[in-house]
Amino acid sequence: MLKLDGINKIFNEGTPDEKNALDNINLHLAAGDFVTIIGSNGAGKSTMMNMISGALTPDFGSIVIDGNDLTRLPEHKRALHIGRVFQDPMAGTAPSMTIEENLAIAYSRNTKRGLRGGVDKKRREFFKQSLEKLHLNLENRLTAKVGLLSGGERQALSLLMATFTKPAILLLDEHTAALDPSRAELITKLTKELVEESNLTTLMVTHNMQQALDLGNRLIMMDKGQIILEVGAERKSALTIPDLMTEFEHIRGEKMNSDRALLG
Amino acid sequence: MFTALFGSVEQGIIYAIMALGVYLTFRVLDFPDLTVDGSFVTGAGTAAMMIVLGYNPILATIVAMVAGFLAGCMTGLLHTKGKINPLLSGILMMIALYSINLRIMGITSDTGVTRPNIPLLNTDTVFTMFNDFWSKLGIDSVLSSAVTAMGGKSLPSTWGILFFMLIVTLVIKLIMDRFLKTEIGLAIRATGDNKRMIRSFSANTDSLIILGLGLSNGMVALSGALIAQYTKFADIGLGIGMIVVGLASVIIGEAIFGTKSIMRTTFAVIAGAVIYRLIYALALRVGWLDTGDMKLITAIIVILALIIPQVLNKQKEKKRKAKRLAARVAAQKARLNVEQGGNGLA
Numbered sequence: 284m285l286k287l288d289g290i291n292k293i294f295n296e297g298t299p300d301e302k303n304a305l306d307n308i309n310l311h312l313a314a315g316d317f318v319t320i321i322g323s324n325g326a327g328k329s330t331m332m333n334m335i336s337g338a339l340t341p342d343f344g345s346i347v348i349d350g351n352d353l354t355r356l357p358e359h360k361r362a363l364h365i366g367r368v369f370q371d372p373m374a375g376t377a378p379s380m381t382i383e384e385n386l387a388i389a390y391s392r393n394t395k396r397g398l399r400g401g402v403d404k405k406r407r408e409f410f411k412q413s414l415e416k417l418h419l420n421l422e423n424r425l426t427a428k429v430g431l432l433s434g435g436e437r438q439a440l441s442l443l444m445a446t447f448t449k450p451a452i453l454l455l456d457e458h459t460a461a462l463d464p465s466r467a468e469l470i471t472k473l474t475k476e477l478v479e480e481s482n483l484t485t486l487m488v489t490h491n492m493q494q495a496l497d498l499g500n501r502l503i504m505m506d507k508g509q510i511i512l513e514v515g516a517e518r519k520s521a522l523t524i525p526d527l528m529t530e531f532e533h534i535r536g537e538k539m540n541s542d543r544a545l546l547g
Numbered sequence: 548m549f550t551a552l553f554g555s556v557e558q559g560i561i562y563a564i565m566a567l568g569v570y571l572t573f574r575v576l577d578f579p580d581l582t583v584d585g586s587f588v589t590g591a592g593t594a595a596m597m598i599v600l601g602y603n604p605i606l607a608t609i610v611a612m613v614a615g616f617l618a619g620c621m622t623g624l625l626h627t628k629g630k631i632n633p634l635l636s637g638i639l640m641m642i643a644l645y646s647i648n649l650r651i652m653g654i655t656s657d658t659g660v661t662r663p664n665i666p667l668l669n670t671d672t673v674f675t676m677f678n679d680f681w682s683k684l685g686i687d688s689v690l691s692s693a694v695t696a697m698g699g700k701s702l703p704s705t706w707g708i709l710f711f712m713l714i715v716t717l718v719i720k721l722i723m724d725r726f727l728k729t730e731i732g733l734a735i736r737a738t739g740d741n742k743r744m745i746r747s748f749s750a751n752t753d754s755l756i757i758l759g760l761g762l763s764n765g766m767v768a769l770s771g772a773l774i775a776q777y778t779k780f781a782d783i784g785l786g787i788g789m790i791v792v793g794l795a796s797v798i799i800g801e802a803i804f805g806t807k808s809i810m811r812t813t814f815a816v817i818a819g820a821v822i823y824r825l826i827y828a829l830a831l832r833v834g835w836l837d838t839g840d841m842k843l844i845t846a847i848i849v850i851l852a853l854i855i856p857q858v859l860n861k862q863k864e865k866k867r868k869a870k871r872l873a874a875r876v877a878a879q880k881a882r883l884n885v886e887q888g889g890n891g892l893a
Contacts, residue, residue, distance in 0.1 A: 359744050362749035365747075366747075367747045373741075374743070377741045377744055378741065388733050
């Protein structure tokens with residue numbers, strides 16, 4: 284489904300700030316895989332997400348989705364296959380447009396946009412039904428401007444919009460990190476429901492180890508631009524946070540130094 | 548007086564098309580596009596040139612619009628493909644268009660390749676064409692007698708232009724309202740709102756910006772073409788400060804009529820353009836002001852339109868807070884009274 288082969292990326296090459304952001308990343312996802320990614324700040328998690336979405340291009344290596352090589356394709360062309368939710372709740376929606384207009388934009392992701400009205404009766408009905416899944420009463424506020432919604436509501440809407448057209452790959456980049464615990468829990472629950480419903484192949488970056496263990500069937504840990512640990516479906520269900528800490532020490536020969544990585 | 552104001556309403560409605568174009572870039576696309584100063588003259592010059600050469604005025608107006616569209620697309624290309632800052636791409640295009648416009652008007656010159664102005668004195672224009680049809684209807688005499696009956700003294704020579712421009716501008720407004728709700732329109736709006744988001748939904752923001760700028764400058768050029776035919780004159784200096792006039796219309800309209808929905812806002816922009824023309828006409832009647840002062844007055848109108856709403860908002864906020872405080876103090880007093888009353892009983 285998704286194949287990353289030998290991805291390398293160096294930032295600020297040839298300057299004193301040179302940083303090896305991604306160092307020979309190989310990752311293969313089968314259809315329906317839900318992989319959670321953990322690692323401390325600067326481990327390369329977000330860089331990898333940006334690499335897949337097309338916001339960044341690798342120095343070398345290849346990115347293949349469904350047999351199509353997307354390595355050199357610009358972001359908007361890849362977006363046909365990739366749904367994405369950002370960490371910033373403001374990033375995934377257009378604030379000055381209404382809820383239904385935002386949904387209409389998401390709805391026409393994989394069709395050629397034309398001079399058809401973005402919202403018609405039939406679509407509005409479909410939008411309503413989809414919004415009901417969020418249990419936030421947004422289905423009765425279709426013409427409210429998205430800028431008026433709370434962070435949690437906007438993130439729930441972003442999630443729905445990203446999964447609307449059932450993309451081949453869903454990228455979640457710490458999408459609960461900017462929310463308070465109860466909202467984060469709600470979004471986590473919605474993520475699980477929406478991913479399971481359409482059996483989406485998903486990559487989720489998180490700082491919250493518990494979340495990384497609770498969700499998905501595979502887990503990878505990154506550090507200094509490398510994937511240092513891969514846990515498959517069989518082992519993941521039995522894994523605990525202390526296990527992960529010991530693994531890290533074992534591999535790196537040093538203690539995990541980020542409290543944030545530990546506590547989320 | 549009436550004739551003067553009547554004339555500015557007519558002009559205001561023609562300039563409103565330009566203001567709608569400015570609204571499309573400035574507000575919808577969030578792109579401060581200065582191409583306007585050049586593309587307005589491109590429209591005026593192209594239409595005048597073709598009319599003088601004997602083409603049908605309607606065809607001339609349409610070609611003028613296309614020329615403006617192309618100019619806007621060039622600005623879009625400079626910004627998206629050339630990665631040049633929006634303001635600078637507009638300025639570059641504006642300066643380039645100055646020479647291009649001289650060349651366009653120069654096509655009619657017998658002696659040189661450039662020409663700074665074209666008079667349209669005894670030629671057909673879209674307005675004379677419409678008036679031929681309009682005068683047969685006999686509506687002018689009905690309306691004029693109505694004005695005379697209400698005590699009006701000086702009469703406009705025809706109501707046809709006003710009527711014609713109202714229809715044209717309203718049709719453009721309605722098309723624009725409708726367009727901004729289509730799938731492409733939604734994508735253009737989202738481009739101005741959140742580029743990162745709309746890219747993640749597989750829209751090519753570069754093409755959308757180019758298209759938006761093209762449409763906007765097409766409208767600006769249409770407005771220029773009509774103004775040239777209305778004033779029977781195209782001049783290279785016609786566009787100086789046009790972007791400020793457009794902004795003035797957008798800002799005045801929005802401040803007075805609000806921006807609740809797109810339909811409301813496009814209406815506000817049209818009304819803003821007319822109001823701007825009226826203020827302009829009234830200012831011209833002040834004895835010690837000269838036509839040369841008008842750019843300064845335009846700048847002052849825009850500055851006031853930008854500042855006054857802020858001041859009003861602040862005052863409103865202050866009043867609201869004072870009211871809330873008063874309510875709170877009153878509530879506290881009432882509670883104290885009740886408590887004291889209670890103690891008294893015990």
